[in-house]
Amino acid sequence: NLETNDEWCTPDAYITAARQIMGSIDVDPASNVVAQEIVRAKVFYTIEHDGLAQDWFGNVWINPPYSITGKFIHKLLGDIDRGDVKQSVVLAIAATSSKWWQSAASRASCTCFVNRRVACRGLDGRVGNRPAHCSTLFYFGDRTQSAKRLFGQFGVTFSSSVCDGKRNKCEACNADIAGRSHKRYCSARCRQSGYRQRVAFSVTNDEGDA
Secondary structure (H helix, E strand, O other), X not given: OOOOOOOOEOOHHXXXXXXXXXXXXXXXXXXXXXXXXXXOOOEEOOOOOOHHHOOOOXXXXXXXXXXXXXXHHHHHHHHHHHOOEEEEEEEEEOOOOOHHHHHHHHHOOEEEEEOOOOOOEOOOOOEOOOOOOOEEEEEEOOOHHHHHHHHOOOEEEXXXXXXXXXXXXXXXXXXXXXXXXXOOOOOHHHHHHHHHHHHHHXXXXXXXXX
C-alpha cells in the first residue's frame, strides 16, 4: 500500500513460498513483531533497528518499505556479491522503470509478475485496501526451478537474459550454458521444450479468458 505508513505484514502465501524455495529464513531486515508470527526469521530487524545498517546473512526474506525499496535492493545485491547472502526472496512494487527494479531483474535467478494486487495486513490484523500498483517477486540463488514452480502460483515468471557466463542457466533444464551468452536454452531439445511450455501457457490463458 502506497501510504505514509510502511508498517505492513505480507500475506502468508508469499512467505510460505519463500521458505519452501530457500529452505529457511535467516534474516528479515524490514519487519515487525506481528509479521514474525508468520515469517519466523532467525533474526529480524524493525524500523527501530534500521535493517539497512545491520548485517544480513544466509537466506534473506525482504518486503521492503516502498518508500526506500531502492536502498534495500542496493544493499542486497552488494551482500550477494560479497557472499554474505546466499539466497533471497524479495516482494516489491513493480516499478519497472526504476533503476533499482532494472538492477534486481537483471540479477535475479527468477522474477515473477504477480497477477493480483497484494493487499497486506496492518499491525492491527486488518487487511488494507488493495493497492493501485502491481508487485514483483524476485528470487536470487541457485534453486531457480523451485522458484519458478512456486512463483508460478502467483503469476508469470521469467529469467533475465543478462548473464555473466558464470550464472547463465538453461531455462528448460537449468544446465550451465558455457561462456558469455544470451542464449536461453542449452540445446535444440530444450528450446523445443520451452516452446511447448509457452504454447501450453498461451492456450490455458485463452481458455481462461473465454
